[in-house]
Structures are given as structure tokens and as C-alpha cells.
Amino acid sequence: MINTTNDPSTPPTQRSIGELVQSIRDELLGVVHHEIDIAKKELTDLGIKAGIVAAMAAVLLFLLLSAWVMLLFAAATGLQALGLPYWAAFLIIAAVFIVLGALAGLAAFLVAKKLRAPATTIETAQGAVDAVQGKRRQNAVSYDDTFEELYGKQVSARTD
Helix, strand or coil: CECCCCCCCCCCECCCHHHHHHHHHHHHHHHHHHHHHHHHHHHHHHHHHHHHHHHHHHHHHHHHHHHHHHHHHHHHHHHHHCCCCHHHHHHHHHHHHHHHHHHHHHHHHHHHHCCCCCHHHHHHHHHHHHHHHCCCCCCCCCHHHHHHHHHCCCCCCCCC
16 A cells, blocks of 8 residues: 555555556656746846846947947047148048057967866766766776866865
8 A cells, every 4th residue: 555645644545556656657747837937937037127128238339329429520520630631531541440459369369269168078978968968988087087177176086
């Protein structure tokens, strides 16, 4: 006899193990579906708020870009007021921004050149895929090795 409630005063019922497993499965699926519904609701709300923020950011960037263009015209007009022809004043401003853009591009190239793929993450992910497929790896990376490599601390979840 199996008591299907946590109340000891409740008499045991005559349910088979298969029925109990089916009941647990149904309850677990209900919980999973409920959690998915909650996640959908939260993500929908988050998406709406993110869209509003993106629209506000777009307006802000448009206004700042417009102000920036006006400042560049003011700088060119200031150079013209110093005695330069309009074409020379605008050409000087353009040349300054071409040089600044080239320096920013060079800096971005040098930083991007140093980027490397996350080798430990790729190796542990490949180990997980191999484990699911039933393959064994000769030089497998364990969680303990990865943790020690990343954080410099020795730790072991194994009980020897």
C-alpha cells in the first residue's frame, strides 16, 4: 500500500507504481509548462521595455548627431571667420575627422587581432557533446581542472 499524500492519517491507496510514475510525470510536465508560461510573460514584458529603450536611444542618437553636425559647421565657419575660404575650412575639418577615424580603425584592428576563441569553453562543450554521444576522450578536461585554471584554486567535487 502506498500513501499518496504527505498526511500520515490518510489511508493508503491502491495505486500501482506505473500510475504513480504517470502522476509524477503529469505533475512535472504541469510545472514545466507553468514555468515556461511565466518565462514567456516575463520575456514579453522585457522585450517591450527593451523596444521602448531602443526607440528612446535612437531619438537621442539622432539629436546628438544633429547637434554634432551643427558643431562641425560652427567650427568650419569659425575657420572661415579667421580668413580661410569656406572650402578650405570644411576641408580642414574633414581631414581632422579622417585622421581621427583612421586612428580609431587602427586601434580597433590591433585589439581585434589579439582576440582568441575561448579554448576551454570549446573543449568542455565538445567533451559534453562527446559524452552525450557516448564517446570517450583521451585528454578530457574535467570541471576541477577548468575551475583551477580559471580561478587558481584547487577544488574537488569528488570524494575519493
